[in-house]
Amino acid sequence: MIKLFKSSKKIAIKAPVSGKIIPLESVSDEVFAQKMMGDGIAIIPNDGQIVSPVDGTIGMIADTKHALGITTKNGLEVILHLGIDTVELNGSPFKMEVTNGAIVKAGQPIASMDIEQIQEAKKDPVVMTLFTNSSEKIKEFNPKSGNTNISEDVADIILN
Structure with a gap:
């Protein structure tokens, strides 16, 4: 059997946290707002439970626990960044x-963060889901807006 065309791969991105979805461009850190780390979605969290937004393999956990990387079987590289400037907190709220x-499934609990501790330290607790290889891998990115609950679909991605 010969395949005449390659079908597009569609991936549903789950909310890693409950809260309000905001455009990545509106976060207070220019590196993220200008998508220097890749395209993505940001959520102002209601609570500190964090789940995986995709099925994949954990490939990186920052020493300060403020960020972790997941690679999907399709090679999409996902970074979950927990807060802005939270690296300065040396891991204590995480x-x-x-x-x-570790191999994880979308919606599986992977971390937690103490939002109050982050806010008391005058840091922004926004949770960002970033696609670091978006320019090579993503054909179409369709984020949703409004409020979301943990593990709900917050974006659809069509891969190249």
Whole structure:
């Protein structure tokens, strides 16, 4: 059998946290707002439970636990960035529930963060889901807006 065309791969991105979806361009850090780390979505969290937005493998957990990377089977590289300038908090508001190399499913609990501690330190607790190889991998990115609950679909991606 010969395939005459390659079908597009569509991936549903789950909300890693409950809260209000905001455009990535409106976050207070220019590196993220200008999409220097890739396209993505930001959510102002209502609580601190964090789940995986995609099926994949944990490939990176920052020493300060403020960020972790997940790679999907299609090669999409996803970074979950927990707050802005939270690297300065040396990991204290974060608890990881996974380790490097773990295989995760979308909606699986992977971390938690203490929003009050982050806010008391005068940091922004916004949770960003970034696609670091979006320019090579993503053909179409369709984020949703409004409020979301943890594990709900917040964006659709069509891969190249």
